[in-house]
Amino acid sequence: MKNQFFEGGCLCGNIRFSAKGPALKPHTCSCRQCQRHSGSLTQAWVEFPKENITWIGADGEPSKWRSSEYSSRAFCANCGSTIGAFDDEPIIAIALGVFDRPNVKAIAPKSHSYISKRPKWWKVEVDA
Secondary structure (H helix, E strand, C coil): CCCCEEEEECCCCCCEEEEECCCEEEEEECCHHHHHHHCCCCEEEEEEEHHHEEECCCCCCCEEEECCCCEEEEECCCCCCEEEEEECCCEEEEEHHHECCCCCHHHCCCEEECHHHCCCCCCCCCCC
């Protein structure tokens, strides 16, 4: 997989990032943590090693809230935008909606976590 560069940020622009790929484990998730964090029935994520992300916005790193024994949810303290999740292992998952170019094939979800937690009427089709 070749290295790619991705950029994105929050709604107000105070949190901005640059991520060096390859993008890891692009997926969707319907667990209750993701539902509540995103305000959506399904959250779309892609992961990067922590050292491959540079925080380039005026506010630096996003604010964090400890959401589990192994992870913290990240958000902009100014506008409230969901940014991602910082795991205790050196992985940062970034929500696809905050990328400047979320339609890039390299970050297209390839799997769905906690599919049993989504409502039965909610269907997400993922091309392999």
